[in-house]
Amino acid sequence: MTIPRATVQIVLADDxxxxxxxxxxxxxxxxxxxxxxxxxxGDELLELLRGTGHHAGHPAHPRLILLDLKMPRxxxxxxxxxxxxxxxxxxxxVVVLTTSAADADIVRSYDLGVNSFITKPVTFxxxxxxxxxxxxxxxxxxxxxxxxxxxx
Numbered sequence: 001m002t003i004p005r006a007t008v009q010i011v012l013a014d015d016x017x018x019x020x021x022x023x024x025x026x027x028x029x030x031x032x033x034x035x036x037x038x039x040x041x042g043d044e045l046l047e048l049l050r051g052t053g054h055h056a057g058h059p060a061h062p063r064l065i066l067l068d069l070k071m072p073r074x075x076x077x078x079x080x081x082x083x084x085x086x087x088x089x090x091x092x093x094v095v096v097l098t099t100s101a102a103d104a105d106i107v108r109s110y111d112l113g114v115n116s117f118i119t120k121p122v123t124f125x126x127x128x129x130x131x132x133x134x135x136x137x138x139x140x141x142x143x144x145x146x147x148x149x150x151x152x
Contacts, residue, residue: 008032008035008063008139009037009060009061009063010027010032010033010035010062010063010065010066011038011039011045011048011049011060011065011066012024012036012039013038013040013041013042013045013065013066014038014040014066014068014071015040015068015070019068020038023066023131024036024038025124026124027135029128029131030128030131030132030135032135037060037062042074042078045065045067045074046082048060049083049092062092063093063138064092064093064138065083065092065094065095066097066134067080067095067096067098067114068096068098069096069098069100069105069109070098070100076098077109077112080094080109080112080114084112090113091145093115093138093144094114094115094116095115095116095117095134095138096114096117097118097120098119099119101119118130
């Protein structure tokens with residue numbers, strides 16, 4: 001099933017304003033930024049997904065999370081641990097998008113249940129190509145469970 005790109009909700013968790021703008025621009029270039037929510041740390045991401053804190057009563061149901069590993073308050077590793085341990089959230093695909101290329105970070109991310117690991121490309125063109133591939137794969141090729149999948 002191909003999801004119309006106009007309906008794709010993506011959450012980007014990244015604390016670096018420059019990286020956020022580059023990702024936003026790259027996603028817009030490949031027409032995936034029309035429903036992008038940005039959070040600056042793991043605590044805010046979990047509040048958004050659970051509908052608590054600043055997002056009380058309005059939980060997000062993204063089709064994809066782009067997650068930086070190095071964030072304040074709660075880093076990406078702890079986010080992965082909590083997401084994949086939560087039956088209501090574990091089916092949301094998570095793509096780590098980080099500056100790290102360290103084997104230890106890659107192994108730890110997959111051990112915690114990440115779906116994909118991408119080291120941020122150094123050029124904007126590389127980031128656009130990566131976002132195009134992410135969009136093609138996650139929204140045109142794979143089948144994703146519906147919103148009710150975690151409640152089984």
